[in-house]
Amino acid sequence: MxxxxxxxxxxxxxxxxxxxxxxxxxxxxxxxxxxxxxxxxxxxxxxxxxxxxxxxxxxxxxxxxxxxxxxxxxHLEHGADSIKLNSTSRIHTRKTDVSEIQERIQNVILEHRVAVDLEAVNEHVPEVLHNAKVHPFEQFYFLRCGFSKTEGFFDIAIGDFGYGIRGTLKQKSEYSYLASKPHMYSIEKSFIPKVTSKNEARGMGLSELHDYFLEQSKGVLFLSSGDGYYLIENDLEKHSVTSGNLEYNLNGVQILLRFFCSE
Amino acid sequence: MKMFKLSNITKRTTSRDHGSDAALAIIELLHNHIIEKVEASSIDGVNSVTIHTNTDELMIDISDDSRPSASFLDEIIYRLDDKNLLHRFRFRIHNDRVFQKLEKISNDRVISININWNDKRKTIKPSDKPSKAKHKIIHRDL
Structure with a gap:
């Protein structure tokens, strides 16, 4: 079979x-x-x-x-305390602070002696958590950590099924034209500095995350929203940035951050 | 020097929020002519900056053992620039990593940032080079 x-x-x-x-x-x-x-x-x-x-x-x-x-x-457990390796948690946006989640992820990394760049994890993951907290239609999002000892990477996946990037950006008049374009254009746009549905001070988090993964010799950033995706895939043999359509159109934003361990 | 702890004035939790509150504290201190130490602690290490007065400019000292996040620095710089105060400050930095973060903020926000690195004064100016965000993207459906 x-x-x-x-x-x-x-x-x-x-x-x-x-x-x-x-x-x-x-x-x-x-x-x-x-x-x-x-x-x-x-x-x-x-x-x-x-x-x-x-x-x-x-x-x-x-x-x-x-x-x-x-x-x-x-049947998911809730809150920061439920975050464990290879277990999906349902996080309430209003009941759980970003710092609690960040601290718990840090503890998972330390408990399992994962040799990733903790400073980078602590710098970039809160930006994604913050986005998941303020954007979803529902009042919770999902989070899962995974560790492959053999392949030497640590995964953090975060997903919601809210408005998605296009649905959020199009609320601002200057990006309303995105409403009629495929999701992939909105996703690409969201990685450009200062592109945000909020005030001008914002819109830097995804750009910082994007540039971090672009500079890594090994690492994966995958983001899907609606039926669009964006992928930065770096390993020792190839560095590539791809974007396009997915065959399934899922509401919200789902993101994977794959951090590789030091040798 | 009297210690000014950001944790005393904010209950917010992200580095960006800390940066925002640090900037507001700096602006308030500036208006009151009381420049002290501004310290922000967060669980992602210590976002810490020290403010020094000088005869003609204000120094924001980022100590070598401090690991301020990009969003923390970005928010401080944005807020000071927004109030037209950024030109009065100089960032004293001690390592490449902080320099790279300031360089990226300068490029992304298209603003100049005065720095002091190894006791040399210079200004980071926005680069004419294309932003990293404008790299080649291959379109392929999955």
Missing amino acids: NTTELTYKNVARQMNERLTIKDKTGNLDLTGISNFDTFSNVYITCLYQDVLMRVSSLNIQTTGDKSAQDFIGI
Whole structure:
């Protein structure tokens, strides 16, 4: 039997093929999936919550000993204390401070002796957390940390299913033209300094995050919003920045920060 | 020198908020002609700056062991520039990392920043070089 491993690169395409909605009944076929990365889990969790708002029932098929809970954060713990390695947490935007989450992520890194640049994590992750806190339509977002000792990276994935980047930017008159353009243009725009729906002092966080990953010899920044994505993928052999359309259109913003460990 | 702790005047938590509150504190101190130490502590290390008076300009000293985040510095610079006060300040810096952060802020905000590095005075000016954000993007659907 063919098995599929879900990654940030194929999860949208896979969900487009595996999710059907007919007469207010959803069907999500997760059979044959052998594994998933940190981002995929957060993406599917956001998708699950998004679909639940549009259907009266959602059936999920899995293979053998796997259950839906293995793929989707369904029964989630809340708050900063729930943040553990390989576990998806549901974070209340109003009840949890960015600093609490940041401190907990730092503790996870220290507990598991992950040799990443802690200063960089502490500098850039709060910007993403702050965005997730102020932008989502719902009052919570999802967060998951993953660590691959063999491949030497630490993943932080954060996702919501709110207005998304295009929905947020278009509220400002100078960016209203983005409403009629594919999501990928809004995402690209959001990485330019001072592009924000808020006042001029803002709009620097994503730009700083972007430039940090651009400068790394190894690292991944993947951001999806609607049916658009943006990817900075650096390793020793190639440095690339790609942007484009995804096959599934998921509300909100989902982001992966992959920090590589020092040798 | 009397210590002025930002933690006494803010309950906010992000580095950017600390930068904003530090800038407001600096502006207030300036208006009251009382220049003291402004210190912001956050859990991402210590965002710390010390303000010194001089005969003709004000020095914001970022000590070598301080690791201020880019957003903290950006917010201070933005706020001072917004009040037309930035030209009165000079940032004393001690390491490459802080220099690079100030260089990026200068480019992104298109403003000049006076610095003192290794006791040499200079001004970081916005670069004519294209921003890193304008690198080549390959379009490909996934």
